[in-house]
Amino acid sequence: MKNMGEMLLSKEGGSEIVIGNTAIVRAMLESGVRVATSYPGSPTPEIASAIASIPADRNPMYFEFSVNEKVATEVAFGASVNGHLSCVFFKSVGLNVAADTFVQLSLMELIGGMVIVLGDDPGANSSQNEQDNRHYARLSYTPLLEPATPGEAYRMFKEAAKLSKEMRMPVILRLSTHVCHAKEKVHFDPMYSIRPDNTPMFDVKNGPYIPITTEALNMKRRTLEKYEKLREMVEKFSFDTLIDNSNPERGVVTMGAPYLSLMDVLEEVSHKPDILKLGIINPLPEKILIDFLSSHREVWILEELDDVIEREVKALAYDTGLSTKIIGKIDIDDWIGEYAPDKVKRVLSKTWPDMVHIEESVETGTLKPRPAQMCPGCGHRSAFFAIKQALKVTDITVADIGCHTLGYLEPYNVGQVLLCMGHSCGTAAGLSMFNDSRRVVAFLGDSTFFHAGMPAIVNAIFNKHNFTLIIMENGTTAMTGHQDHPAVGRNFNDITLKIPLRKVLEGFGVENIREVDAYNQAKLRKYVEEALEEEGFKVIIAKHPCMLKFTRELRRSGKRLPNPVRVSKRCNLRFVCVSEFACPSYQIAEGGRVWVQEDLCIGDQSCVQTCPSNAIERVPSDSGNGGKSDV
Amino acid sequence: MSKFDVYLSGVGGQGIGLLSETLARAVDYSGQRVIGADTHGLAQRGGMVSSHLRIGDTVHSVLIMKHSADLVISLERHEALRGLENYLKNGGTLVYYDAVWQPLDVRLRRSKEIENEDVLKEASKRGARVFRVFKEDLIDSRMQNVVIIGELAKESLIPGVSREHYVKALRDLLSGRTLERNLEVFQITAG
Secondary structure, three states, rough: OOOHHHHHOOOOEEEEEEEEEHHHHHHHHHHOEEEEEEEOOOHHHHHHHHHHOOHHHHOOOEEOOOHHHHHHHHHHHHHHHHHHHHHEEOOOHHHHHHHHHHHHHOOOOOOOOOEEEEOOOOOOOOOOOOOOOHHHHHHOOOOOEEOOOOOHHHHHHHHHHHHHHHHHHHEEEEEEEEEHEEEEEEEOOOOOOOOOOOOOOOHHHHOOOOOOOOHHHHHHHHHHHHHHHHHHHHOOOOOOOOOOOOOOOOOEEEEHHHHHHHHHHHOOOOOOOOOEEEEEEEOOEEEEEEHHOOOOOEEEEEOOOOOHHHHHHHHHHHOOOOEEEEEOOOHHHHHHOOHHHHHHHHHHHOOOOOOOOOOOOOOOOOOOOOOOOHHHOOHHHHHHHHHHHHHOOOEEEEEEOOOOHHHHHHOOOOOOOOOOOOOHHHHHHHHHHOOOOOEEEEEEHHHHHHHHHHHHHHHHHHOOOOEEEEEEEOOOOOOOOOEOOOOOOOOOOOOOOOOHHHHHHHHHOOOHHOOOOOOOOHHHHHHHHHHHHOOOOEEEEEEEEOOHHHHHHHHHHHOOOOOOOOEEEOOOOOOOOHHHHHHOEEEEOOHHEEEEEEOOOOOOOOHHHHHHOOOOOEEOOOOOHHHOOOO | OEEEEEEEEEEEOHHHHHHHHHHHHHHHOOOOOOOEEEEOOOOOOOOEEEEEEEEEOOOOOOOOOOOOEEEEEEOHHHHHHHHHHHHHEEEEEEEEEEOOOOOOHHHOOOOOOOHHHHHHHHHHHHEEEEEEOOOOOOOHHHHHHHHHHHHHHHOOOOOOHHHHHHHHHHHHHOOOOHHHHHHHHHHHHHO
């Protein structure tokens, strides 16, 4: 594949190795999606990267990164009730942000259709929890399809789009991290061009669209009637797969990625159970399930995270008077973590111990985990190093979500409590109540400022709260792959108005604002010390551009990075650079000296000021061995 | 051969993504079925990153089970040991580029840097073959992954995948001057 954009637009279709996220974009184009929206969050941002690969002048879709998931959902909703097929995608916890809007969608007649792509994160690989979003489908009477592979994600998206248009209701396509990021060869159908219709189709006659007073109940009735119809329809869908191993004793009901794990585990099993793999999870195909239950003595419900299907199947068996033994989750462990093959093998060994054998704890590594860390040159590191010096041990630091969350790790240990995007100012306000002795400092990133940070800032002004907010401004949405945000002056498609944080804060009425480059550690430290002694709501903006983005752009434009730094003879082994500043470029050599790993150092020099012996210097241009020079 | 599992690891920023994508495409060009996944969680620069590649008609999940990889490839010495301990099957093969990005614990002087001897010792305990790769005169550390690909080609470490398949895969993914430079390094190391 030379060009992803051309592959996505190809008239002929064909086969290509792609990840699930990319496969979905091909399905969007084939289905005729006109409006797609999102807020970046792992595991879904590569959907937008694939969209970005389509040449703008040939892309039939409008796409935007909205300021948060709620707004993204509303934009997609608005497009749908105006007749356009739309799609919104975001990560698992993004649905919490969008929930207020989301739960209303099924009440509405979505004449254009709308597909909601969720990237759930079993194992909490890159999320603050591993919530099971299947609950939301039930809560809102929304159909939910769950693919196991990129190929299935592609095909199911197209079915979801069709179903959504036909039923005029939202349809969820629930992926999980290793379906989004799984790669395999996917066969794409030919693309039939769909003539775009730009007639605004919005008409209250399609509604009502105002769910107030008795209308709310009428609308709910209409939704439930649709849902009843759907219950019958799902029996005829081709989403479910039956694997008949001629085993009348044992059957397994499963779905999604855990199904694949089970298939791996069963490779070594001679007497395999029958398997019913579900494709539609809400509503469940009851007749198919009853058939499966009644033809087995024991049925194991193999599902990742919560016991959503287990409860429904048990209720179904009770209502139908079936005596099949239904085995679900056995202990707390079964509720936790991703159902990768190793996990499924463990769970299976508890369910049917005769089927697989688990070797007693095979000896595993002695190495400590290597967690993510801030990049060399990161402005956040410089900021945390300075801020830490201004803090007392009794001060309370409130983290928020973004790269700067990593400040909680040692050796900085700045950030002691975290809920979710934009929580910091609300939580800090609460922590400041009845509290004269422990000063409270909240942190917030710049993309999160716009996403969910602003209401609690307004609240702090409105209700006269007493804490210090440090905004860690790096000019991008760094952690999810450098998406632009409203203070940047550029959106996904175009140059746009810049909305500077300081101006927004001033507009809100914040009077106590300090702004400083995060590399200026002395000044930042002084600002924090001052602000902490003042009453009321104080803001410090510690800014420095994301250096990962900066160095990538520099290299892309063919320029060289500045020379790295090195440790000179003046070093008298105080180890501040390695132990306190802790830039990963500083490493310990044999014999305990300190050296600079040149592959890592970007020559930013934010470390120079941290050395008490003035021993950090730039490698002169004519020197070849640079940071590797011995001291 | 029913299946062949390749576990790749390194530190965020070393180019595991390109390495894994190249291998997947090379395997595909060899006519074998391949599936896989990069697992990168929160890792940007500096965190542990891994990638799974599974070859054959009888593999299902994209994730390899512990202690069952036929081949472990690592771009960093500490991660090589971790991959060996956690993923390599007894009697498997380890290939690693001998770069060192010290983990925090080593930099905080609480644990010792892993030495090549430590890797060898663990490998012999598990009956594993080891290929240590290092190219003294490499002009750009971002091409360490291509040195690894060269080694895989030279030693025929992925069954059925030949030099031509790797070159075709690289041509798919890179272009212009970058492609030329990488092919040059590949040719030299593949011998």
